[in-house]
């Protein structure tokens with residue numbers, strides 16, 4: 001096993017030492033053993049294998065799992081999908097998760113706990129799997145839906161929501177407006193009265209199946225995070241089939257970004273693919289905008305270098321963050337991190353070799369992107385951003 005792991009070309013010599021990463025957007029991991037259909041259902045944004053297609057291992061992501069995860073579980077690189085899943089079952093989910101998450105080299109996980117999937121662990125489980133630490137990101141829509149389900153009256157909603165957001169202990173808030181009504185967030189905050197009127201409508205229908213999808217509500221939630229000074233993560237681009245990708249172009253956020261810029265509360269555009277070039281543009285021109293290429297990195301596997309390269313064309317080095325956007329499968333933390341690390345190393349090393357930057361420049365950029373930007377933006381060193389009125 002040791003031989004195989006050491007023979008892995010990931011250990012190629014490099015003068016550039018990127019160190020451990022801060023993962024600024026990820027989700028909890030699934031703790032139980034997985035059958036092949038259950039594993040495939042968690043691999044990508046597809047809900048599972050299509051009856052009209054072939055296995056989801058027939059993809060760049062499938063190759064990346066066989067290529068990079070198999071050696072961590074003690075198999076040869078590119079072992080078959082069947083051999084890989086058998087080995088995973090033999091080791092057991094706990095051991096496989098520990099090996100994969102530990103090998104990801106992540107020191108801090110900022111975890112979005114807003115999806116309550118089957119068998120998902122807690123944010124803290126990630127820390128115990130890797131000797132790292134975790135901080136929580138509160139999903140605005142989930143918090144709002146919880147409050148409405150608890151039958152808080154719309155007239156009390158504003159007070160209740162602000163209280164719960166302030167006392168959440170989270171280092172940031174996340175908006176999934178892209179999934180519900182698209183990214184046309186308003187350039188002024190909807191009034192509390194307009195919010196209460198909309199919620200009164202929603203409230204009558206509120207039950208376990210409650211799902212907010214009202215432009216006024218998503219606009220109010222995003223503006224409230226800004227008002228409280230909480231960094232605001234926004235889902236952009238690539239996601240599952242719940243999403244209308246047409247309405248998820250970050251350029252739709254331009255009026256909102258223009259209107260919120262002077263507050264200097266960080267707005268972090270997540271995922272972005274295939275709009276990562278648009279996101280890089282926004283990060284360049286708006287003081288408070290940041291971006292990542294998470295999710296697309298593991299999904300595009302060996303071809304992901306191209307995605308990072310396109311983002312790097314414009315994004316200022318102080319505005320790009322690492323994220324895995326791993327969800328459920330421990331494999332996705334490893335892939336998100338290892339592929340991103342390799343891509344950043346390759347691109348920066350090439351620039352050094354071409355005489356376009358020094359090795360010192362490259363190390364500095366690597367540290368910014370891998371850790372320091374996240375530490376600064378989320379104020380991780382002073383215990384996170386306290387939600388206070390600014």
Ligand SMILES: [Zn+2]
Pocket residue numbers: 025026027112325
């Ligand atoms: Zn995510």
